[in-house]
Amino acid sequence: MTVEAGKQSAKTEAFSLLWTQTTMSNHHRHLPPETLDYIVDLLHDEQETLERCCLISKSWIPRTRKHLFADIKFFNVWDLEAWKKTFPDPTNSPAYHTRTLLVGCSLDVTAEDAEDGGWIQAFSRVVWLELDAGSMSIGINDFSLAPFRRFSSSLESLRVGLLHIPHLQVFNLIRFLPLLKDLAMIGFEPDGPTAIAPSTSPALTGTLELHLLHGMANTARQLLDLPNGLHFRKLELSWCDEEDARWMEELVVACSSTLEHLDIACKMNGVVYSIPPLD
Amino acid sequence: MVWFIPFLHWTSDLLEPESAGEFTPRPIDLSKATKLKDVVLRCGPMSNRWVTMTLETIPFQHQDLQRISIHFPHILVRDMPQDGLERIEGTNPRTQWPDLDRLLVRFWDSCSIRPKVVYPQTGDPGKETRDWVSYLLPEITERGVLVKGSSRYR
Numbered sequence: 001m002t003v004e005a006g007k008q009s010a011k012t013e014a015f016s017l018l019w020t021q022t023t024m025s026n027h028h029r030h031l032p033p034e035t036l037d038y039i040v041d042l043l044h045d046e047q048e049t050l051e052r053c054c055l056i057s058k059s060w061i062p063r064t065r066k067h068l069f070a071d072i073k074f075f076n077v078w079d080l081e082a083w084k085k086t087f088p089d090p091t092n093s094p095a096y097h098t099r100t101l102l103v104g105c106s107l108d109v110t111a112e113d114a115e116d117g118g119w120i121q122a123f124s125r126v127v128w129l130e131l132d133a134g135s136m137s138i139g140i141n142d143f144s145l146a147p148f149r150r151f152s153s154s155l156e157s158l159r160v161g162l163l164h165i166p167h168l169q170v171f172n173l174i175r176f177l178p179l180l181k182d183l184a185m186i187g188f189e190p191d192g193p194t195a196i197a198p199s200t201s202p203a204l205t206g207t208l209e210l211h212l213l214h215g216m217a218n219t220a221r222q223l224l225d226l227p228n229g230l231h232f233r234k235l236e237l238s239w240c241d242e243e244d245a246r247w248m249e250e251l252v253v254a255c256s257s258t259l260e261h262l263d264i265a266c267k268m269n270g271v272v273y274s275i276p277p278l279d
Numbered sequence: 280m281v282w283f284i285p286f287l288h289w290t291s292d293l294l295e296p297e298s299a300g301e302f303t304p305r306p307i308d309l310s311k312a313t314k315l316k317d318v319v320l321r322c323g324p325m326s327n328r329w330v331t332m333t334l335e336t337i338p339f340q341h342q343d344l345q346r347i348s349i350h351f352p353h354i355l356v357r358d359m360p361q362d363g364l365e366r367i368e369g370t371n372p373r374t375q376w377p378d379l380d381r382l383l384v385r386f387w388d389s390c391s392i393r394p395k396v397v398y399p400q401t402g403d404p405g406k407e408t409r410d411w412v413s414y415l416l417p418e419i420t421e422r423g424v425l426v427k428g429s430s431r432y433r
Contacts, residue, residue, distance in 0.1 A: 245304030245329070256311040260343075264307075265321035265350075266329070 132161035181206030306332035
């Protein structure tokens with residue numbers, strides 16, 4: 001039996017057990033809570049089944065919530081509004097269970113957080129965070145990533161789409177994330193003021209991913225200035241021109257004592273060659 | 280036979296084919312990255328020389344290195360009513376490909392590192408780039424290292 005088939009079989013069995021629970025009215029047939037938790041954990045990636053579990057018994061809700069709200073995505077302001085309408089009290093929302101959070105409307109989220117007195121902090125256990133600016137309904141100068149500093153006790157991976165998010169903001173956020181291992185910055189590297197070199201530095205022992213369409217000079221310089229140095233084990237870099245190649249080399253040299261995986265893509269545009277006839 | 284045609288991009292003035300051989304960024308020095316296990320180099324136009332030079336910095340006595348992957352650039356297949364030719368970005372057969380071919384063979388023979396050469400899918404089964412890659416890297420191709428990649432260019 002393959003691993004996948006084994007998992008499927010375990011899930012089927014778990015679901016059968018739950019089904020038995022729901023159909024048995026006899027209290028003696030109730031499963032002990034730890035067994036029930038174990039079964040629900042087996043169903044962690046079965047969204048539909050977990051939703052059904054929530055409807056069966058109140059006692060099942062806490063464990064199923066742990067999985068149902070582990071991965072939350074706010075693609076736009078409407079998603080955000082729906083969340084806030086469903087869970088008006090941040091202290092009592094299932095945000096506590098969220099481990100992976102995508103915020104595709106960071107500008108709006110941070111603005112609303114300021115208005116509502118800090119609902120972002122309810123997501124206090126997020127380990128992986130992806131930020132994109134989204135719509136430009138507020139001015140970029142009024143925008144701050146400061147609310148996400150509240151993830152400092154848990155955040156290990158940060159992925160930022162840089163189209164409208166100021167470079168300065170990203171580095172000012174990073175300095176408050178001591179556990180940060182992985183950093184990905186994708187999109188355009190904007191001009192503008194550079195961040196002040198922080199006195200403390202995150203761990204940065206995981207993966208660094210830089211895919212910056214207009215060069216990586218600013219970003220690389222900021223990273224290389226971090227006081228504790230760089231200890232990435234994996235570098236995924238895209239380069240466009242000679243200056244990029246120089247900065248890329250600096251990053252590789254800075255991580256040379258820890259580097260295990262290197263993935264480099266050349267994005268230079270230039271020439272199209274015709275394919276000669278093959279003999 | 281037309282061997283190359285300038286492609287109008289913002290860098291085209293820097294990369295005019297006749298002078299293109301001169302434009303090679305400094306290679307990355309990997310000699311100090313002694314824990315390196317896995318190297319993936321995704322060629323772009325004109326970067327095959329840079330790829331070769333970068334790989335040359337890896338000492339053959341490197342203990343931990345297990346994998347080297349070379350990804351060929353995303354193909355640009357265009358219908359050319361005038362001459363019926365297909366085109367591929369960044370594969371000027373006049374420059375440096377034999378050096379890369381020999382180097383990959385050396386890694387295999389000296390360090391038992393079996394390289395992987397990934398060629399892009401075109402989305403059109405009749406227009407695969409496999410033969411073209413075999414033409415550029417004949418010796419290493421003969422050893423069966425070609426792998427079809429994704430049609431998406433990272």
